[in-house]
Amino acid sequence: MRAFGLILVAVGLAALAAAWSGGPARGGDSTSATISIHFSRFEPAEVFATAGVPIRVTLVNTDPIDHEWLVGDAAFHDRHRTGTEAHHGARPTEVSLSPGSTATTTVRFDQPGEYLFICHLPGHEQYGMVGVLRVLQAQG
C-alpha cells in the first residue's frame, strides 16, 4: 500500500517535471484564444477551433511596428498578398494592429480544416508571421 502511494507520488512528480520543462503552448480553448505578437512572431502559432462554433481571438501586438492578423483559406491569402487595403478591420477575419495595441475579433469557420493566419505587411510573411487555425469536426 505504501509502495502504491509512492508510485503515485513519483508519477505526480514526473508529471510536474514534464509540465515545468515545457510543452507546446495553446492559445486557449476551442472558443477563445489569445495570440501574442512578439518580435514579429505569432505566439502561439497554432490555435484550435470547432467547426461551426465561433472562436473569440484576442490579439496582443507587443511590437513597436504595425502588424496584421488575416485568417482564411489559400484563395483568401492570395488576394491579400497582392491587395491594396491600407487598413483592415471591417471583417472579423481581417485585423490590423497598430504598435502596442490589442484587438479582439470573433471568427467562425463552418468547414473543418486548416486556415492560416498571416501578416501580409511587406516582408512579414516571409519573415515567418504565419500561424494556423485548426478547425476540427464537432464531436457528436
Next chain:
Amino acid sequence: MRSITRAGRRTIALAAGLLLVAISAAPALACGGLIGPNGAVNLLRTTTFAGYHDGVEHYVTSFEFAGGGGAFGSLTPLPGIPTSVEKGGDWTLQRLLRETDPPDARRLSLFAADAASAAPSAEVLMEVTIDALDLTVLRGGAAEVGTWATDHGFRLPPDAPEVLDFYAQRSPIFLAAAFDGDAAAARGQNVGDGTPVHVSIPTDNPWVPLRILALGKQSSEVVEADVYLLTDQSPAMLPYPDGFNGMTVTHAAPATDLLLSDLRSDRGMEWVPDKAWLTKVAIDAKAPQIGFDLAVDVSGANAPSRVAAGLDMPGATDPTVMAAMRWFAGVAFVTLGVGGVIWMIAKHQIDSRLRPA
C-alpha cells in the same frame, strides 16, 4: 576644419563607415508588396570607418544615392551618447579604400525609407542637419525607438523589433537619419554622391555594430560591408574574422605616415595620431550569419567583451543553459521519484521476508 578631440581624451580613430540601416518610411500600406513607390534606392556596399583614440570612438559614415526620389532613412545603434555629430571629411573613406583596394568600384550605401511626421516617444538627445540629412540622436528602449521611428514615417522591417531590442539591451542610444532625396537633388547632389557623417562617442573600447547591417534582409540576401579600424595598436576582435563567420581581415598593418597625414588633413580628423594600426575587415555573408557585432579591445588585455559582441546579453541567462537546466531538473525529479519507489518496494519485500511467518 574643426578639432574633435579635447584635452584629457584619448583619441582613437576607428573609421566607422556606414552602419546605417534602413528604415523605410512611407505610409505603411497593409497588404503585401507595397514597399515605397519611390524605393529605387538600394543598399550597396557599406563602408564604415571606426577610429578609436584617447577614449573616443569616431564613426565616419556616408550615405550615397543609388537613385530615386522621396526620403530615405536609417537607424544606427551607438555605444554611447555622442559628444558631436557633424559633417564628416570629404575624402576619409575614399582615402582608406584607396589605401587597401583599387580606387574604383566601391560604393557606399543606404537603405530605403520615406518621409517623416511627428510625435517622438524616445528621448531626443540631439538634432543635427547635415546637407540633406536630418540626424537625431535618440535614447530609449526598443519599443520607444521603434515607436519614434514609426511615428516619423519610417517603415521598420519585421525583424526590427528583435534587432532593436538586441541593441537597446546593451546601449539605448541610436542615431536616426532621414535622408531627403528630393532635398538632395535640390542641392545638386547626384546619384552616387554621398554625405559623410562623423560621430564622436566617448567609450572604453571601440565597437562596431554589424548585426544591424542585416536588418530587413531576407535570409538569402547578402551583407557586404567594409569596416576600417584605426587604433593605437593592433586590436583584438570578437568574433575574430576567420572567414567562416562571414568576416575576413583583408588588411592589417601599421598605417603609413602618408595615410595618417592624408586622413589628418580631412575635415574633423585632427585627432588622427602620429602612429596607428590600420585594420580592414571585409564582410561578405548571408544575412543570418551576421547575428553579432564586432567587439574590439585596444587595451592590450586581448579580451574583447562578449556582451559588446552580442554573444552574451547583459544580465541574461543563456537560454540554452536554462533549457538544459530545466531538462536536468525534470530528469532529476523523475529519477528521484522512481528510485524512491524502487527502494521502497525493495525494502518492503525484504521486510516481508524477514518478518516471521
